Amino acid sequence: MFIIILLLFMFILLVYNYYVHHGKNGRLINLLPGPPGIPIFGNALQFNTSLEEVWNIICRFTNDYSIFKIWISFIPIVSTHQPDDLETILSSTKHIEKSLMYDMFHPWLNTGLLTSTGAKWQTRRKMLTPAFHFNILNHFVDVLIKEGNCMTKSLNDVGEAVVKDLLPFINEHTLNVICETAMGISLQELGEFQKLYRSAVHDMSELLLYRSFRPWFHNDFLFSLSPQGRKQKEVLKILHGFTEKVIADRKLYHERTNGRHLKNLESEKEKDDNEVFGIKKKRLAMLDLLIAVSRDGLLTNLDIREEVDTFMFEGHDTTAMGIMFALLLLAEHKDIQEGVRVEIDNVMQENEGKLTMKSLQNLPYLERCLKETLRLYPSVFMILRKTAEDVKLQSYVVPSGTNIHLNILGVHRDPKFWPNPEVFDPDRFLPEKIKNRHPYSYIPFSAGPRNCIGQRFGLLEMKAVVAPLIHNFYLEPVDYLKDVKFQASIIIRPSHPVHMRFIPRGK
CATH class of the missing domain: 1.20.5 (Single alpha-helices involved in coiled-coils or other helix-helix interfaces)
Structure with missing residues (x-):
């Protein structure tokens, strides 16, 4: 039977x-080219392997095809890295729905700005955009500079030549930045909890990829019965527990100050730093916007948490990756590192040894280095969308409802647009070289209506962290980028710890 x-x-x-x-x-x-699959499973079994090997498979397919399709069981995914195709999808106001893979984010991020679509996404985007206005960044720049100086101090306290496991070292500080700026709270009192949170973000990223390539686990109930599903449940307790603590602390602050600072969200009349009920007045943050709107009954506690979860993740992990690769590239290219150092030293000298918003904006060579870093190692190396209608990509018609993989890493290393694409060359971003380049051949922060809301914040933070490190240390490689192995993840991620040597300058 x-x-x-x-x-x-x-x-x-x-x-x-x-x-x-x-x-x-x-x-x-x-009709599209692509690797052969097998009935029912398609190409799914090829991806039933380690995340490191999944990364290698994706890179191999990218090299073999400019556009290709794979089948994950009965689900087709079309991948392209041609700028015209990227522009067709990203510039459209129709193809703004995220693909099936983003459904895997829902237990963690629910439907915050990253994963929502339609009217909800438009409302939230409009609500949160003011939190990243240039005037707000100017208000927060001292936090960015302070955190960069904290990194310098922690290295100086060790003395001699310090070898650091880069990612956790940087991650700790970028998490501090997003909490103090966008959330308005300090992590100093959270201790081990924030380490657990950073580890949980990494675990959740791996679980999301594991589940995505196994169609039998797309069903929530079946996944919940698996060991990975049970692990995800424990990881979510940490992730949500951390963000709920952040929200509760900020709400408590406003309760103790009778909410009077929420009334100044638009006028920004806070000018002093007096203490109220023993609590220092804090800058008005993105979280304050959400709390203020919730007081009018327009947002629930879950609505607030899903946006805090989204920005806590996106605001610290992606920036940390960008900073890590910038330091590694500068360590391997001593001449470029020295050029950056001379520029920073000159700016610091003009400002009595301090960084300011104005001085950070006056570092064009460092900025070109950071842009070139994000070309070679874009933190978000892919975007997944779902077509809202039939669309022509290259010479193929892709039907409505298809999952589209927009390969940012692929276009950033396409020799048709980037001669010698593997070479680190900041001068690619000189004004005369940018002028005639396809606008969608460089999209580290995405593009179009769903571009990264925090891109100016991210680039400013990278400058504020890298500048004092270059000013105070000579960077020397321990692990070389040619030897770094990567794994498939939500963002670009090495599959093993990466180390670097910091040698204090004899000034």
Whole structure:
């Protein structure tokens, strides 16, 4: 009896497989080139391997095809890294829905700014954009500079030549930055909790990728029964517990100050730093916007948490990766490092040894180095969207409802737009070289209506962290980038610890 049921089940799957591949949409998808798959499973079994090998597979397909399709069971994914295609999708106000993979984020981020779509996304985007206005960044720049100086001090306290495991070292400080600026709270009192949070972000990233390439785990119930599903439940307790603590602390601050600072969100009349009920008045942050709106009954506690979860993750992990790769590249390119150092020394000298917003804006060579870093190692190396209607990409028609993989890393290293693409050359971003380049051949912060809301914040933070490190230390490589192995993740991520040597300057 069991064999009969199994055979019947297989027969139904094969019939459905035929229907999917020979229906209108399936026929259009299968006109695209791509690696061969097998019935029912498609290419899913190729990705049933380590995350390091998944990364290698994606890179291999990128090198082999400018546009290709894969099937994860009955789900087609079309990948492209041609700038014209990227522009077609990203510049459109129609193709703004995130793909199926982002559904895996919902237990963690629910439907915050990253994962929402339609009217909800438009409302939240409009609500949160003022939190990243240039005037607000100017208000927060001292926090960025302070955190860069804290990193310098922690290295100086060790003395001699310090070898650091870069990512956790940088992550600790970028998490401090996003909490003090966007959330308005300090992490100094949270101790081990913030270490648990950073570790949980990494664990959750791995679980999301693991689940995405295994279609049998796309079902929430089946996934919850697996060991990975049980692990995700524990990881979510840490992630949500941390952000709920952040929200509770900020709400408590406003309760103790009778909410009077929320009334100044638009006027920004706070000018002193007096203490109220023993609590220092703090800058008005993104979280304050959410709390103020919630007091009018327009947001629930869950609404606030999903945005805090989104920005806590996106605001610290992505920036930390950018800073790490910038330091590694500068360590390996001594001449470029020295050019950056001379520029920073000159600016510091003009400002009595201090950094300011004005001085950070007056570092064009460092900025070119950071832009070139994000070309070679874009923190967000891919974007996934779902087509809202049939769309032409290159010479193929991709049907409505198809998951589109927009390969940012692929276009950033395409030799048609970037001669010698593997070479670190900040002069690629000189004004005369930018002028005639395809606008969608460089999109480290995405582009179009769903571009990164915090891109100016991120670049400013990278400058504020890298500048004092270069000013105070000579950077020397311990692990070379040619030897760094990567793993598939939500953002670009090395699969092992990466180290570097900091040698104090004899000034």
